[in-house]
Amino acid sequence: MSLEIVLVYQSLLGIYGDQGNAKVLLKRAQWRGIDATLTQVEPGDALPDSGDIFLLGGGEDGAQTSAVRLLKADGGLHRAVDRDAVVFAVCAGYQILGHSFGVGDADDLREGLGLLDVTTTRGPERAVGEILTHWNGHEGEQAWLTGFENHGGYTALGPQATPLATVEVGIGNGDGTEGAVQGKVLGTYPHGPVLARNPALADHLLEQALGHGLDPLERWEHDELRRQRLAAVRG
Ligand code: GLN
Numbered sequence: 001m002s003l004e005i006v007l008v009y010q011s012l013l014g015i016y017g018d019q020g021n022a023k024v025l026l027k028r029a030q031w032r033g034i035d036a037t038l039t040q041v042e043p044g045d046a047l048p049d050s051g052d053i054f055l056l057g058g059g060e061d062g063a064q065t066s067a068v069r070l071l072k073a074d075g076g077l078h079r080a081v082d083r084d085a086v087v088f089a090v091c092a093g094y095q096i097l098g099h100s101f102g103v104g105d106a107d108d109l110r111e112g113l114g115l116l117d118v119t120t121t122r123g124p125e126r127a128v129g130e131i132l133t134h135w136n137g138h139e140g141e142q143a144w145l146t147g148f149e150n151h152g153g154y155t156a157l158g159p160q161a162t163p164l165a166t167v168e169v170g171i172g173n174g175d176g177t178e179g180a181v182q183g184k185v186l187g188t189y190p191h192g193p194v195l196a197r198n199p200a201l202a203d204h205l206l207e208q209a210l211g212h213g214l215d216p217l218e219r220w221e222h223d224e225l226r227r228q229r230l231a232a233v234r235g
Helices: 018-032 061-074 078-082 092-097 199-210 220-234
Strands: 001-009 035-041 053-056 086-090 100-103 107-111 118-136 144-157 165-169 181-184 185-188
Touching: 001 018, 001 199, 018 035, 018 199, 053 092, 053 199, 053 220, 061 078, 061 092, 061 100, 061 107, 078 165, 086 092, 086 199, 092 144, 092 185, 118 220, 144 220, 165 185
Parallel strands: 001 035, 001 053, 053 086, 086 185, 100 118
Antiparallel strands: 100 107, 118 144, 118 165, 181 185
16 A cells, blocks of 8 residues: 655644654655655645645644634645544644644633644743653553643643653653644644654554554664653653
């Protein structure tokens, strides 16, 4: 099967390097002999109805407000969710998938895309620094997720969404949980890029899109990166 990875609005949601998540998915699929392609969609382009995994990254308040307006007009992300495609969104991308999010010091409320049952408002302090979480429902060394968070918004989950992980170090959603999962829509706060730091999460997204499991890939340099990042955050 071929796999189309769609990187959405890198020019708006690309300041934290989250576009690296697209490269990680592409390479991990290709290393397994899967015919994977990357489609980059910028404002003004239509989102393809053929995409299998849609990726959104972090960005400033203004950029995320523009992105949500464009994505509503396009409608392609809603169609993607309706046909059970995978959506993986980081930080600002995560916030705009929710019902609403606050921007600026006044926490002005903006309507989101409503694809995740979450709402985001300003928290008591900006969350900046290394974050370590434990991936809910997963065991072993790969269940530790590391990344770098930098956000003012804190996110509350409604009953349709479940937290992706539990916070060990850092802020995440702001209530001890991190990220949200609803069907094949996943949102999370860490940058890194998070899929470079956590290959098991990358493989989970590939498996969700492909509809079957994947054999593990042995890459010593990925293990070494994880060892260093885990040691750094654990202190
Ligand atoms: N502007 C949002 C916030 O500060 C998202 C920031 C980000 O994407 N890193 O909460």
